[in-house]
Amino acid sequence: MVPLTYFQLLSAALFAIGLYGVLARRSAVLIVLSIELMLNAVNINLIAAASHLDGTGSFRYFDGQVIAIFVITIAAAEVGLALAIILRMYRNRATVDVDEINLMKW
Amino acid sequence: MEWAWLIPVLSFVAFPIIVLWGKRLPGGGAPLAIAAIGAGFVLFWVALLGFLAATPDAGGCLTDAINGTQTCNFQRAWFNAGLPGRPGSVALIWGMTIDPLALVMLGMVTFVALMVQVYSLGYMKGDPRFGWYYACHALFAAAMLTLVLADSFLLLYVAWELVGACSYLLIGFWHERPAAREAAKKAFIVTRLGDVGLLLGILLLWREVGSFSMTAAFEMAHSGAMSQGVATAAALLMLLGAMGKSAQFPFHVWLPDAMEGPTPVSALIHAATMVAAGVYLVARAYPIFLASGDALTVVAIVGLVTALMASTIALTATDLKRILAYSTISHLGLMMLSLGAGGYTAALFHLLAHGFAKALLFLGAGSVLHSTQQQDIRYMGGLRKAMPLTAFLFSLGALSLGGIPILAGFWSKDEVLAAVSKGLPPVFIVLALVTALLSALYLARAMFVVFFGAASEAGQHHAHAGHEAPLAMAVPMVLLGVLAAGFGLVSFNWPGSFGGIGEFLFYHEPEGFHFTWWLGILSTILAVAAFTYGYLAYVKERISLEGVRRRLAPVIRVVEGKYYIDELYQLVVDRVILVVSRFIGFFDRAVVNDVLVNGPADSVRRVGVAMRLHVTGHVYSYALVMALGAAALAILWWWRVA
Numbered sequence: 001m002v003p004l005t006y007f008q009l010l011s012a013a014l015f016a017i018g019l020y021g022v023l024a025r026r027s028a029v030l031i032v033l034s035i036e037l038m039l040n041a042v043n044i045n046l047i048a049a050a051s052h053l054d055g056t057g058s059f060r061y062f063d064g065q066v067i068a069i070f071v072i073t074i075a076a077a078e079v080g081l082a083l084a085i086i087l088r089m090y091r092n093r094a095t096v097d098v099d100e101i102n103l104m105k106w
Numbered sequence: 107m108e109w110a111w112l113i114p115v116l117s118f119v120a121f122p123i124i125v126l127w128g129k130r131l132p133g134g135g136a137p138l139a140i141a142a143i144g145a146g147f148v149l150f151w152v153a154l155l156g157f158l159a160a161t162p163d164a165g166g167c168l169t170d171a172i173n174g175t176q177t178c179n180f181q182r183a184w185f186n187a188g189l190p191g192r193p194g195s196v197a198l199i200w201g202m203t204i205d206p207l208a209l210v211m212l213g214m215v216t217f218v219a220l221m222v223q224v225y226s227l228g229y230m231k232g233d234p235r236f237g238w239y240y241a242c243h244a245l246f247a248a249a250m251l252t253l254v255l256a257d258s259f260l261l262l263y264v265a266w267e268l269v270g271a272c273s274y275l276l277i278g279f280w281h282e283r284p285a286a287r288e289a290a291k292k293a294f295i296v297t298r299l300g301d302v303g304l305l306l307g308i309l310l311l312w313r314e315v316g317s318f319s320m321t322a323a324f325e326m327a328h329s330g331a332m333s334q335g336v337a338t339a340a341a342l343l344m345l346l347g348a349m350g351k352s353a354q355f356p357f358h359v360w361l362p363d364a365m366e367g368p369t370p371v372s373a374l375i376h377a378a379t380m381v382a383a384g385v386y387l388v389a390r391a392y393p394i395f396l397a398s399g400d401a402l403t404v405v406a407i408v409g410l411v412t413a414l415m416a417s418t419i420a421l422t423a424t425d426l427k428r429i430l431a432y433s434t435i436s437h438l439g440l441m442m443l444s445l446g447a448g449g450y451t452a453a454l455f456h457l458l459a460h461g462f463a464k465a466l467l468f469l470g471a472g473s474v475l476h477s478t479q480q481q482d483i484r485y486m487g488g489l490r491k492a493m494p495l496t497a498f499l500f501s502l503g504a505l506s507l508g509g510i511p512i513l514a515g516f517w518s519k520d521e522v523l524a525a526v527s528k529g530l531p532p533v534f535i536v537l538a539l540v541t542a543l544l545s546a547l548y549l550a551r552a553m554f555v556v557f558f559g560a561a562s563e564a565g566q567h568h569a570h571a572g573h574e575a576p577l578a579m580a581v582p583m584v585l586l587g588v589l590a591a592g593f594g595l596v597s598f599n600w601p602g603s604f605g606g607i608g609e610f611l612f613y614h615e616p617e618g619f620h621f622t623w624w625l626g627i628l629s630t631i632l633a634v635a636a637f638t639y640g641y642l643a644y645v646k647e648r649i650s651l652e653g654v655r656r657r658l659a660p661v662i663r664v665v666e667g668k669y670y671i672d673e674l675y676q677l678v679v680d681r682v683i684l685v686v687s688r689f690i691g692f693f694d695r696a697v698v699n700d701v702l703v704n705g706p707a708d709s710v711r712r713v714g715v716a717m718r719l720h721v722t723g724h725v726y727s728y729a730l731v732m733a734l735g736a737a738a739l740a741i742l743w744w745w746r747v748a
Contacts, residue, residue: 019733022726022729022733023726023729023730023733031725098724098726099724102722102723102724103723104723105721105723105724
């Protein structure tokens with residue numbers, strides 16, 4: 001049985017990579033990809049935690065999988081929305097560089 | 107008699123009608139105003155007869171416990187309010203007191219106002235604001251009549267301010283002329299200085315008495331329930347108001363300037379009625395002045411100083427209307443002096459006689475002005491040929507006021523002198539006689555220079571161009587002339603029921619007709635001497651005035667400078683009032699405005715400026731804050747759990 005800690009390390013690494021992508025990337029598309037990465041890091045964490053709920057890794061409880069499915073569903077909707085916004089952005093400004101999209105400020 | 111409230115109300119009603127529809131009314135609204143005041147005059151006689159016929163101590167009429175005259179009160183409550191624990195303390199009551207004092211004032215005001223309004227038909231003919239003029243006159247008449255009928259200090263104060271406002275409007279009637287505007291403002295502000303005193307006096311009495319009722323206040327003062335200190339304070343404060351209104355020293359400065367108004371206005375408001383309101387107020391509040399005692403001495407001194415000062419200035423003034431204005435101030439001073447001496451009847455008798463004579467003199471001066479367009483007596487002379495009627499009537503008024511026997515002014519001035527000699531130390535009577543002499547002198551000067559003697563070079567063409575007054579102006583002058591000559595008749599003990607004005611109008615006990623022989627003869631000699639001197643100096647030119655002028659040059663310079671009182675006012679305004687105002691203005695701008703009002707607004711703005719800086723517009727900065735926030739929350743949670 002793979003210890004829970006390994007899953008958590010994997011999940012934390014994926015989440016950190018995703019966060020880095022969100023903060024450091026300029027392209028809106030890549031930011032959305034990074035967000036997906038972060039969501040999936042959370043999913044891994046959830047499922048791993050669920051499999052270890054009784055301490056055996058036997059998947060007797062599947063609360064984690066249920067939440068993960070919710071996350072996937074919402075992530076799909078979120079991607080659809082985000083891509084629509086990015087598309088409008090591109091149509092209007094001919095760029096998806098978020099540094100250029102800075103009108104809403106003081 | 108209970109319908110006497112109609113007397114002022116008629117004119118009050120006429121005012122808005124003339125203002126709103128004056129242009130469409132026949133005669134520009136003038137007939138309406140005249141009808142209102144004429145009806146008032148008729149109603150005065152109804153009230154007088156009703157008063158004389160009234161059964162004593164019945165139907166609202168009582169013998170006044172304090173001053174002994176019959177007094178009728180008619181009241182109607184308007185509303186009642188009260189301070190906590192003092193119910194009814196702010197009762198507002200429409201009410202009128204009809205007693206001999208109110209009645210004589212009522213008669214004088216309605217009569218002179220009627221005469222002046224008729225006179226104005228001729229004088230103001232063709233003026234572009236003819237209707238407004240009559241509207242103001244109607245409002246003034248209403249306010250003045252309310253003033254003399256008022257039975258509470260509150261109503262009196264309202265009327266008091268209203269006559270002041272009318273005076274302002276009418277002085278500044280020709281507001282195209284800067285001098286008229288300035289004079290109107292000056293009159294308004296200077297009298298306001300005194301009115302503050304009056305208001306404080308009324309409030310003091312209200313605090314002491316618990317109501318605005320005059321009767322209650324007088325009873326308290328009379329019975330000694332009011333301490334002497336309070337009575338003195340209240341009396342002196344009210345005297346301030348009276349001094350402002352009656353142009354007593356040092357508040358007299360507005361009256362000469364008020365001559366910028368149309369001459370009939372000067373005759374009505376600034377000679378016969380409104381300026382007499384101060385004398386009326388002191389007479390009305392006499393119980394309070396008597397309770398104080400000291401206040402009466404102050405009244406006498408103020409009156410004497412004013413009378414002397416104004417009569418000397420009148421001698422050197424060259425503007426016909428200003429001579430008359432200073433004469434008015436001087437005679438009002440004599441009335442105050444008489445009140446201060448305890449000569450209540452004498453003061454009011456002189457008020458009436460002076461009112462008629464001075465109104466006549468002003469209307470005469472107006473007639474001269476109307477025909478010559480000239481106000482400076484140095485450019486006048488020999489006008490009696492061109493306008494004999496005016497000359498005769500003006501001379502009649504001057505002789506009457508100057509104190510030539512059997513004319514009204516002689517009797518009234520003599521009563522005043524008798525009262526002064528009886529009630530005050532000898533120095534007062536000496537100075538009062540000097541005033542009487544000066545008064546005869548300046549009147550002689552005005553009369554002889556304008557109407558007699560040789561026409562001055564500049565005045566030559568006036569002597570020919572001048573024309574007699576039109577009928578509308580002549581008739582009022584003749585009627586006033588009759589009174590100026592014959593009003594003295596009311597002072598005698600006539601056989602029958604009328605025992606002279608001292609029987610009708612008195613304070614405390616009826617006074618029979620009295621005549622102090624030595625004073626009468628002395629004042630006659632002084633008056634005759636003054637008029638003879640004037641005749642010889644200005645008509646025959648037998649006496650040269652050059653010598654006098656040279657010897658008294660420094661004195662004359664001071665007098666011609668009107669004792670520099672105007673300059674003193676200017677100095678005080680410049681050095682004290684403006685400096686203080688500037689400081690207050692600075693405080694207002696720097697502290698109240700900049701710190702207290704703009705200060706909080708500024709700090710809110712500055713905080714806003716600082717706070718908006720976090721809105722960078724960069725997505726990653728928002729994301730970073732979000733991530734850091736989430737991390738912080740996570741750490742916090744961890745801590746709590748661990």
